[in-house]
Amino acid sequence: MKRHILIAAAAATLVAGATPAAAANRLIVPNVAVAVAKSPMMVQADREWNRLGARPGPLAETWTLDGDVLNRLDFYGGLLAGTTLFREVDRRNRPLPKLRADMLPTDIPTLFEQSYRIAQNTSLFTIDSVAPATLGGANGVRFTYSFVRQDEDVTRKGEAVAAMVGGKLWLISFEAPALHYFDAGIASARTIIASAKLPGK
Amino acid sequence: MKRLGLARLSAALLLAGAALPVAAQLPAAPAAAPPAQLPPIPAWGGTLEPQDRDERGLWMMSADDEQLIRGSRFVIDDPALNAYVRGVLCKAVGADRCQSVRLYVMRVPVFNASMHPNGMMQIWSGALLRMRGEAELAAVLGHEFAHYERRHSLAGFKQARAATDAALWAAFIPIAGLAVSLGALQGFFIYNQAQEKEADLGGLSFVQRAGYSTAAFADVWERLIAEEDAGRVARGQKPRAGRRSGFFATHPPSAERMTYLRALARQAADTGDPGAASLRAGLGAWFGRFLEDQVKLNDFGGTEWLLADLARRDGWTGQLLSTRGDLYRLRGQDGDMAIAAGLYREALAKGHADPETRRGLGLALLRQGQQAEGQAMLKAYLEAKPDAGDAAMLRMMAGLPSPATAGPTQ
Ligand SMILES: [Zn+2]
Numbered sequence: 074m075k076r077h078i079l080i081a082a083a084a085a086t087l088v089a090g091a092t093p094a095a096a097a098n099r100l101i102v103p104n105v106a107v108a109v110a111k112s113p114m115m116v117q118a119d120r121e122w123n124r125l126g127a128r129p130g131p132l133a134e135t136w137t138l139d140g141d142v143l144n145r146l147d148f149y150g151g152l153l154a155g156t157t158l159f160r161e162v163d164r165r166n167r168p169l170p171k172l173r174a175d176m177l178p179t180d181i182p183t184l185f186e187q188s189y190r191i192a193q194n195t196s197l198f199t200i201d202s203v204a205p206a207t208l209g210g211a212n213g214v215r216f217t218y219s220f221v222r223q224d225e226d227v228t229r230k231g232e233a234v235a236a237m238v239g240g241k242l243w244l245i246s247f248e249a250p251a252l253h254y255f256d257a258g259i260a261s262a263r264t265i266i267a268s269a270k271l272p273g274k
Numbered sequence: 275m276k277r278l279g280l281a282r283l284s285a286a287l288l289l290a291g292a293a294l295p296v297a298a299q300l301p302a303a304p305a306a307a308p309p310a311q312l313p314p315i316p317a318w319g320g321t322l323e324p325q326d327r328d329e330r331g332l333w334m335m336s337a338d339d340e341q342l343i344r345g346s347r348f349v350i351d352d353p354a355l356n357a358y359v360r361g362v363l364c365k366a367v368g369a370d371r372c373q374s375v376r377l378y379v380m381r382v383p384v385f386n387a388s389m390h391p392n393g394m395m396q397i398w399s400g401a402l403l404r405m406r407g408e409a410e411l412a413a414v415l416g417h418e419f420a421h422y423e424r425r426h427s428l429a430g431f432k433q434a435r436a437a438t439d440a441a442l443w444a445a446f447i448p449i450a451g452l453a454v455s456l457g458a459l460q461g462f463f464i465y466n467q468a469q470e471k472e473a474d475l476g477g478l479s480f481v482q483r484a485g486y487s488t489a490a491f492a493d494v495w496e497r498l499i500a501e502e503d504a505g506r507v508a509r510g511q512k513p514r515a516g517r518r519s520g521f522f523a524t525h526p527p528s529a530e531r532m533t534y535l536r537a538l539a540r541q542a543a544d545t546g547d548p549g550a551a552s553l554r555a556g557l558g559a560w561f562g563r564f565l566e567d568q569v570k571l572n573d574f575g576g577t578e579w580l581l582a583d584l585a586r587r588d589g590w591t592g593q594l595l596s597t598r599g600d601l602y603r604l605r606g607q608d609g610d611m612a613i614a615a616g617l618y619r620e621a622l623a624k625g626h627a628d629p630e631t632r633r634g635l636g637l638a639l640l641r642q643g644q645q646a647e648g649q650a651m652l653k654a655y656l657e658a659k660p661d662a663g664d665a666a667m668l669r670m671m672a673g674l675p676s677p678a679t680a681g682p683t684q
Contacts, residue, residue: 168509170572173606177640178667183604187570196381196399196567197347203664205676214667221347223382228347 097126101136106268110134112150113272114209114243119264122146129159144249144258146265151241158188158244167191174240179203181235181242182216189220197221208243209271211236219251230255234266243271312479312488312538321374321393322425329391329428336392343378343394350379350399350560358556359397359411366412366480367419375419383567385498389418391427402557403564404501404580406587408549409486410494413477417491420476426469470531478538487546489539495532501579508575550587562628565597574605592626596634603638614638629658633668640671649673 101107101122106115110133122136129135129147136146149158157169170187173180182200190198198220206215213236220229231248247262249255324330343349350356359379364372377395384400395418397411405411421427465473474491482488503513554561568577581598588594599617602610618635636651652672656665669676 165509165511168572170604175641176606177637178671179637179664180606180641182664187572187604190567190570191572196383201663202666203668204666205670216664223348226345226347 099124099126106270110148110150112148112243114148114150115268115270116148116245116265117268118261120261122261122265130157133159138258138261139254143254144247146245146247146258146262149235149242149244151238151243154240158184158242159192162192172242174237176237176242178205178214178237181214181237181244182218182233185216185233185235185244185246186218189218193220194223195220206234208234208236208245208266209269210274211238211243211271213237213243218248227252232259232262234269236271238271238274243269245269312482313475315476315479315483316423318368318370322391322422324391329425332428333392336390336394339390340376340392340394343380343396346380348381350381352560354558355379355556355560359402359415362408362411362556363395363415363419366416366477366484366486368480368483371419371423375422381567383564383571387414387418389422391422391425393422395419395422399560399564399567403561403568404494404497404583405553406494406548406550407487407490408553408556409481409488409490409546410548411553412484412486412549413481413488413491414494416477416480417473418477419480420473421465421469424469424472424476426465426473429469467530471534474531474535482546485546487548490548492532492535492539495535497583501576501583504579505573505576508573508578554588562593565593566600569597569600569604572604574601577601590620590624592621592624592631593628595621595624596626596628596631599631599634599638603634603641606641611638611641615642629655632658633662636668636672 101118101124103118103120106117108115111128112132118136122138125135125137125141127135130149130152132150132152134148134150135141136148138144152158152172154172154174156172158172159169161169169191170184172184176184182203186198186200190196199218201217201219203214203216206213213234215232215234218231218233220231221227222229228251229248230251231246233244233246235242235244237243245262245266247259247266249258324333356377356379360372360377363375363377367375374393375389375395376393377397379402380396380398382398382400383403384398385404386398387396387401389395395415397415401414402411405414478488478491481490506513557564568580571577578598578601581594581601585591585594595617599614599621602614602617615635615638618631618638621631622635632651633655636648636655639645639648639651642648649672652668653674656662656668656672656674659665662668666676
């Protein structure tokens, strides 16, 4: 019950635009190609999304439909070797793993899992499937995952598509509570992922 | 909203630290004055009930915490593991005392054990992974029970320094930030030096009566400190534990503790069983899962130290070798893949049959550009685990044709 109150509050906050971060939120208009994650990656949405002002990292950005507690679509635009997937949570004591230019397709979900386990304080994270896929015409990987944050009893599901191009990591991930919100948002997320264009591809 | 943000917890711990001169003022036990023998186990007065207003308040907070824990997805509900850990507790403290305990085994890769004043006891998977044997597990659980039986948390609460041993244990581990959200009282019982000694000795009395080795508990502190230091050094930091800063500056000096624990360990009367084999059997397949949780923490130095420590107990088993291979492969720095491949090969040579070893070896070889041999290993893995979650990707990497069913998710 506590959870539902929390979720409702988060959704209300987003709608009301009451948080400081909300000031920088921006509406994503359907059927218009936009550059994402401060990178040359271009995508196009099939419905309205909200871009959050807060970014997971310098070359990343987050979109949401109903508030990032309920669904989030994260874009990572050409991360370089030696950097982390997103901003460190506790660099001194719990540093995140660093990208390598020579990562294999299966190393991408592994890096993703480790980063989430550390940042979300969870030992309940599993990669459920890993399969070949393309992102913006580049050969890469599609993986699904599920996890529980430590302070929640909600199972979250996620799906991501990623590719290494010229030693840089490009990745788009969608995640939401398994109950209702994942299924409600995944179709639009897949449409956006399928629309992605990478530079030089 | 019983959850505390890390910032609030840190602030609270700082406050607790500020109040600690109370503990520091306690007369320091004369150095190296080991007890001649363990204290007798007092008669059991039956399950505790709150006796005054303070204690009722503490129990109400504990009940809230327990409700949170009971509903947590991090509770391991495997009946076999619960029966084993509870069995060790009951063997240690005895069947009558054991009845008053509700035990929760949590999947959190941090060394921690705690007991709330209302009878809720927790042990985290990070502690189970680090136990040398069943005797040590009995000593830790007995130690926590001794705090409970002596109402130590109430005394602490009355001094406005309430806490659990979570802070005490977790302060040793680099990932102390983990798991702070599992209840308001979690991380708040910081017991004073005299209480710790009482709990150490009381716990060991249980352990001795149950026929376990009383040497069990002697070096658990040193091992935690060494592991923390190894993690720091690998991250290019200075070892901290030995310098008495942070936790050590505000807590009973653990040197004194190590002295009396060691003195007990040396006593000739100790003919008990450390219980390494029974612990391994009791943890069963969970041991491998806890190892995997540890490897994924990205704490290379601490994990290297821990694996070597486990190898001091068990020898370098195929499982430990393969796990160490994973550790190097996940770090993936220059030269690591060759080391990982060597470790996986050693594991295979020891007859380690887990297909994951072949997967790890295959990936380590591919990362080194050893295509043919790497692909052969991935094929061997796929033969053993055709339905693996990553089979579709690995088939492609192994140069196998993709079956019609292995397309992208619809
Ligand atoms: Zn204690």
